[in-house]
Amino acid sequence: MKRILRRGARTEGHPSRPLVRGPHVRRSDLWRAWARGFFVQSSWNYERMLGLGFANCVVPIAKRLCPDPRCRATLLKRHLEFFNAHPFFSGWAVGAVARLEEQALQERWPDDRPIRVLKKRLAGPLGSIGDRLFWKLWRPLASLVGVGFALVLGPIAILLFLLLYNGPIVYYRARSIFRGYRLGFDVVREMSLRRYAKQERWLAASGLAFTGLLAAFGAHHFGNAVLVGSTAFVAFALFRKQFSAASVLVSGLLLALLAGAVL
Amino acid sequence: MWEELALITLLGGAVAADTTASFQFLISSPLVACTAAGWILGDVHTGLLVGVLLQVPWMVELPIGGARFAHGNLGSLVAAAAAIWLTRASGRPDFSLWVGVAYGVAVAAIGGYGIVQMRRLNRRLLRKADLCAEQADTACITRANLAGAFHAFCLGLLLTGMFGAVALFVLPALVPIVPASLDRLFAATKPVLFGLTLGAALHLFWERWNVWALLAGLAAGFLLVFGGVA
Numbered sequence: 389m390k391r392i393l394r395r396g397a398r399t400e401g402h403p404s405r406p407l408v409r410g411p412h413v414r415r416s417d418l419w420r421a422w423a424r425g426f427f428v429q430s431s432w433n434y435e436r437m438l439g440l441g442f443a444n445c446v447v448p449i450a451k452r453l454c455p456d457p458r459c460r461a462t463l464l465k466r467h468l469e470f471f472n473a474h475p476f477f478s479g480w481a482v483g484a485v486a487r488l489e490e491q492a493l494q495e496r497w498p499d500d501r502p503i504r505v506l507k508k509r510l511a512g513p514l515g516s517i518g519d520r521l522f523w524k525l526w527r528p529l530a531s532l533v534g535v536g537f538a539l540v541l542g543p544i545a546i547l548l549f550l551l552l553y554n555g556p557i558v559y560y561r562a563r564s565i566f567r568g569y570r571l572g573f574d575v576v577r578e579m580s581l582r583r584y585a586k587q588e589r590w591l592a593a594s595g596l597a598f599t600g601l602l603a604a605f606g607a608h609h610f611g612n613a614v615l616v617g618s619t620a621f622v623a624f625a626l627f628r629k630q631f632s633a634a635s636v637l638v639s640g641l642l643l644a645l646l647a648g649a650v651l
Numbered sequence: 652m653w654e655e656l657a658l659i660t661l662l663g664g665a666v667a668a669d670t671t672a673s674f675q676f677l678i679s680s681p682l683v684a685c686t687a688a689g690w691i692l693g694d695v696h697t698g699l700l701v702g703v704l705l706q707v708p709w710m711v712e713l714p715i716g717g718a719r720f721a722h723g724n725l726g727s728l729v730a731a732a733a734a735i736w737l738t739r740a741s742g743r744p745d746f747s748l749w750v751g752v753a754y755g756v757a758v759a760a761i762g763g764y765g766i767v768q769m770r771r772l773n774r775r776l777l778r779k780a781d782l783c784a785e786q787a788d789t790a791c792i793t794r795a796n797l798a799g800a801f802h803a804f805c806l807g808l809l810l811t812g813m814f815g816a817v818a819l820f821v822l823p824a825l826v827p828i829v830p831a832s833l834d835r836l837f838a839a840t841k842p843v844l845f846g847l848t849l850g851a852a853l854h855l856f857w858e859r860w861n862v863w864a865l866l867a868g869l870a871a872g873f874l875l876v877f878g879g880v881a
Contacts (some may be wrong), residue, residue, distance in 0.1 A: 394736070394831075417692060419876050424793075426673060426674050427672075427673050427674070427677075427796055427797065427800060428670055428801040429671050429673070429757070429797070430672045430796050430797060430798075430799035431773050431776045431777075431780075431795065431799030431800075432671065432770055432773060432777070432799065433769055433770050433771070433773035433774045433777065433794045433799075434717055434771065434774065435774050436777060437716075437717075439777070440776060440780050440792070440795060440799070441799075443784070443792055443796075444792055444793055444796040447792060447793060450789060451789055455768055457786075457787035458787070460787040460789070461784055461786070461787040464783075464784035464787065464789070465781070465784045465785070467691045468777070468780055468781060468784055470794075472716065474715075475675060475870045476675075485852055492683055507789060513863070515715070515716065518701060519715045523714065523715065524712045524713060524855060525712075525855070527677070527710060528707060528710045528851075528852060528856070529856075530677075531677075531682065531706050531707050531710060532682065532707065532852055532859040533725065534682050534706065534876075535682065535707065536850065537701050538682060538702070538703050539703065540698060540707070541693050542699065543686050543690075543699055546682060546683050546686055548681070549677075549682060550676065550678070550683065552678065553676075553677050554676050554677070555796070556661060556787070573852055577689050590800070591860055592856050592858050593861050593864040594864070595852065595855065595857075596853075596856045596857070596861045596864040596865040596868065597855030597863075597864040597865065597867055597868035597871075598852075598868060599852040599856060599865060599868060600865045600866065600867065600868025600869035600870070600871070600872055601850060601868040601869070601871055601872040601875075602849065602852070602868075602869075602872070603849050603868075603869060604698060604847065604869055604871075604872025604873045604875070604876050605815060605876060606845045607874055608738065608876045610841050610842040611844075612839070612842040612843050614768075615839060615842045615843060615846065616842045616845055616846045616849065617846070618846070619842070619845075619846025619847060619849075619850065620846040620847075620849035620850040620853065621850070622846075622850065623708075623846060623847045623849070623850020623851060623854075624849075624850040624853045624857075625810075625850075625852055626845060627711055627850060627851060627854035628854060632712065632721065633708050633709050633711045633712045633723060633851070634721050634756050635722060635762050636708065636711075636755055636760060636847060636850075636851075637705075637756045637847065638753070638756060640708075640846070640847045641749060641752060641753050641756075641840070641843075642842040642843060643843055644656070644749065644837065644839045644840045644844070644859045645749075645836050645837070645839075646727050647732070647839035647842075647843060648835055648838050648839045648840075649836055650836075
């Protein structure tokens with residue numbers, strides 16, 4: 389983060405070496421925005437989705453840039469509008485918006501259109517990349533590793549699981565805000581599916597490898613490799629057919645009764 | 652008994668708040684929450700077992716956008732508590748696990764409906780936040796946002812308290828309906844639920860060009876198991 393800010397210091401408008409007169413965002417403001425990012429989904433609703441949570445993240449920036457209540461009210465109202473993203477990826481938007489709000493005040497932009505356009509353009513990619521990367525891949529991968537550790541080590545594995553899952557995420561949430569601030573509008577270029585394809589491939593391959601590893605451990609631990617394997621196959625087919633987790637679990641429970649009767 | 656129910660209910664509030672509304676540190680995930688429930692109720696082994704078996708299957712439902720999803724975390728917590736209380740009352744672990752998980756799935760489905768209602772309720776916070784922004788009151792915006800996390804916490808308290816009470820006081824009374832002679836029917840519950848974990852993982856990670864990774868993992872696993880590590 390320091391490295392990013394040091395690089396940022398060479399650019400216009402950074403607090404440590406201001407080249408343009410006007411209000412500046414400080415590093416502490418970005419850290420405050422980061423801390424508020426843990427509550428970005430608190431007030432999620434069907435009307436504006438992350439809108440209120442995003443405005444809450446921008447509060448430290450608004451306080452810093454707008455000592456005048458009228459300016460602050462305009463800024464806050466702007467960010468209370470509809471916004472949606474993956475919660476861990478929303479930091480990119482918060483950082484970039486901080487930079488643009490700063491520039492808008494320093495350079496006296498006639499309107500706020502660029503800021504609205506940036507948020508609109510970021511919402512889609514931030515949601516889709518984040519959902520794939522974190523919800524579909526990283527969370528299940530960490531869970532598989534946690535389950536594997538739990539089978540071997542017992543309850544102590546919980547701590548390892550929490551560290552493994554949260555360490556990279558806490559770091560990533562901070563990095564995204566600081567890098568978003570550094571890039572400003574250019575953050576849009578950073579958000580392409582192709583840029584994250586390598587990480588996705590790597591996570592998917594690791595996930596499958598751990599699934600194989602866990603299959604061997606689980607079959608050994610629970611003692612019925614044929615039943616475990618055949619249930620896995622049936623569940624895979626049901627999930628592929630878009631059955632919900634609840635219905636697959638109910639099917640599994642019925643299958644367990646059937647297996648119990650037969651075996 | 653009441654103390655146990657109170658503690659599990661509080662844990663349910665924390666689980667619901669961590670699920671989507673705040674932090675999302677996965678303290679709410681079945682692996683952690685069920686083990687914590689086991690620790691509170693004095694049976695860490697059963698808690699951990701329920702957590703291991705339910706951790707991955709619920710992850711297939713992604714909490715994205717406006718998608719409706721079951722409250723798998725809360726359902727798993729109630730499942731673990733129910734399984735432990737039933738085991739204590741009946742001394743039949745496999746039967747208790749089966750009933751606990753079935754009950755947890757029902758609670759998760761009802762919890763999903765609760766999430767939808769909570770998100771509708773959150774819309775009211777927007778009106779308040781609009782007024783706060785009008786007055787440039789930043790503390791008021793923070794309070795409005797945190798009220799959403801409080802809604803989630805209350806939803807968790809309500810659902811866990813209600814269904815926890817049923818699991819503690821009603822389910823054990825129904826145990827004699829299923830005679831102990833039928834217990835062998837439930838003996839396959841653990842391997843089948845573990846199979847669901849693998850099926851869910853395959854679904855999430857499956858790419859045809861990645862089969863080599865699955866085979867490599869299987870080979871490594873069998874080597875480790877037969878090598879005596881597991």
